[in-house]
Amino acid sequence: MSAPVAEVEGLTKSFGGVPAVDHLSFALHGGEIAGFLGPNGAGKSTTLRLLLGLAAPTSGTARVFGRRYADLDEPTRSVGAVLEFADFHPNRTGRNHVRVLALSSGIDEHRVAEVLELVDLSAVADRKVGGYSLGMRQRLGLATALLGDPKLLILDEPINGLDPAGVHWLRAFLRRFADGGGAVLVSSHVLAEVEQSVDRVLIINQGRLLADQSMTEIARDGGSLEQTYLAITQAVAL
Amino acid sequence: MIRQLRSETAKVTTTTTIVGLLAALAGLVVLAIVVHTYALPDERLAAGDGQRELLTDIGISLGGLFAALIGALSITAEFRTGTIRPTVLATPRRARVIAAKALVSAGTGALAVIVSVVTASVAAQVTLSIRGLASTPTAGDYVELLAGGAIAGGLLGVIGLAVGAIIRAQVPTFVALFIWLLFIENVLVELPDAHRFVPGALAQGITGLNREGVLQDVWPAALLLCVYAAGALLVSVDATRRRDIA
Numbered sequence: 001m002s003a004p005v006a007e008v009e010g011l012t013k014s015f016g017g018v019p020a021v022d023h024l025s026f027a028l029h030g031g032e033i034a035g036f037l038g039p040n041g042a043g044k045s046t047t048l049r050l051l052l053g054l055a056a057p058t059s060g061t062a063r064v065f066g067r068r069y070a071d072l073d074e075p076t077r078s079v080g081a082v083l084e085f086a087d088f089h090p091n092r093t094g095r096n097h098v099r100v101l102a103l104s105s106g107i108d109e110h111r112v113a114e115v116l117e118l119v120d121l122s123a124v125a126d127r128k129v130g131g132y133s134l135g136m137r138q139r140l141g142l143a144t145a146l147l148g149d150p151k152l153l154i155l156d157e158p159i160n161g162l163d164p165a166g167v168h169w170l171r172a173f174l175r176r177f178a179d180g181g182g183a184v185l186v187s188s189h190v191l192a193e194v195e196q197s198v199d200r201v202l203i204i205n206q207g208r209l210l211a212d213q214s215m216t217e218i219a220r221d222g223g224s225l226e227q228t229y230l231a232i233t234q235a236v237a238l
Numbered sequence: 239m240i241r242q243l244r245s246e247t248a249k250v251t252t253t254t255t256i257v258g259l260l261a262a263l264a265g266l267v268v269l270a271i272v273v274h275t276y277a278l279p280d281e282r283l284a285a286g287d288g289q290r291e292l293l294t295d296i297g298i299s300l301g302g303l304f305a306a307l308i309g310a311l312s313i314t315a316e317f318r319t320g321t322i323r324p325t326v327l328a329t330p331r332r333a334r335v336i337a338a339k340a341l342v343s344a345g346t347g348a349l350a351v352i353v354s355v356v357t358a359s360v361a362a363q364v365t366l367s368i369r370g371l372a373s374t375p376t377a378g379d380y381v382e383l384l385a386g387g388a389i390a391g392g393l394l395g396v397i398g399l400a401v402g403a404i405i406r407a408q409v410p411t412f413v414a415l416f417i418w419l420l421f422i423e424n425v426l427v428e429l430p431d432a433h434r435f436v437p438g439a440l441a442q443g444i445t446g447l448n449r450e451g452v453l454q455d456v457w458p459a460a461l462l463l464c465v466y467a468a469g470a471l472l473v474s475v476d477a478t479r480r481r482d483i484a
Contacts, residue, residue, distance in 0.1 A: 049482070052327060056480075075328065087323050087324055089319045092249075092253050099252070104325070104328045105328050106241050
């Protein structure tokens with residue numbers, strides 16, 4: 001198997017002595033879409049932030065393409081990420097939001113128009129983001145993630161706010177991305193959608209990995225993702 | 239670094255925030271000049287240094303305050319809106335982000351003081367002529383006010399950025415800057431030996447203001463304010479590199 005695109009080993013992050021992520025280990029390879037699941041406060045977002053270098057681990061390692069995120073030479077050309085759907089200045093236009101990030105990555109104006117077209121925002125790109133719907137903001141976030149034509153996408157709750165057509169589009173897009181050799185790590189609470197989109201699920205609670213199963217294995221066991229998820233997380237709660 | 243500089247410049251020019259702040263600054267300067275030129279006695283305004291002091295007290299001090307606020311805004315707005323996340327994802331070497339912001343804040347700070355001094359000068363000319371008083375500052379005075387003011391505004395912009403990067407939250411940062419520049423420095427006026435070394439007084443010293451409680455050597459004043467700005471910037475870079483981003 002090829003070298004992992006993203007890998008965490010013994011990853012631990014504590015806040016005031018309380019672990020939010022607790023000796024977590026997993027690896028993600030090219031061509032895979034992995035769902036990152038867990039109840040609220042399970043440590044999903046913290047793990048994604050550690051992987052992206054926004055937070056420093058208490059112990060353990062988090063690497064993308066074999067290096068710490070901060071050590072990547074051209075991070076946006078390797079990794080695209082959307083962590084919050086509200087990471088925009090409300091008085092800046094959608095086009096300018098993407099542009100300022102393109103400038104800092106040395107990506108030209110042509111690509112800005114291209115990604116806005118890709119997420120179907122060209123018509124509203126010159127409107128201020130403050131007037132965008134939640135779904136439009138999600139798509140704008142995705143446009144910024146795609147700017148550098150990355151090989152790994154890390155998406156935190158990307159389905160929130162998308163209408164059914166948007167969800168269908170995102171599902172098809174992620175599949176094409178993975179079929180082209182890209183890897184996707186996507187956290188979500190919408191299990192029915194995750195079930196249709198991902199190849200594999202990582203289920204965590206209280207910062208610990210509870211399950212790492214392919215969708216094929218879950219189907220073979222005869223249960224739905226929802227049943228599997230509830231059985232695993234409720235067993236820990238008890 | 240050039241990329242980050244272009245990106246930070248684009249951030250400043252793609253919202254109306256700076257234009258709004260500069261317009262507010264100009265309005266406040268006009269108000270302050272009108273009130274002072276109306277209230278101050280003729281003999282004070284007609285004296286050699288009276289008008290020069292007025293332009294410094296209003297043009298440099300208000301401009302310097304806004305320079306620091308605009309510098310602080312360049313980083314606290316990123317934390318407030320969440321754009322700090324995509325910013326550091328695009329540039330994970332955070333020192334570069336702060337360095338680029340420092341250069342842009344120096345530029346916007348200089349611009350704020352220039353706008354403030356020009357507005358104060360024009361408003362003073364108009365209001366003094368209405369009172370029948372002649373304008374006393376010389377061309378050399380205006381050059382000192384503009385050139386010194388631009389340097390002081392640039393350095394105060396960097397200090398504002400550094401304070402914002404250390405505190406992060408917008409309102410506490412603004413409160414801290416207001417308390418320091420408007421309250422503590424004014425209290426220290428009563429202790430001239432200490433007051434001459436505070437940033438606001440150094441900004442006035444750089445423009446050549448001749449008054450007790452102000453360092454009256456332009457270059458030492460500029461050098462000391464540079465040291466303050468560099469020190470604050472180093473602390474802010476260290477804090478930004480070490481701390482997590484939520």
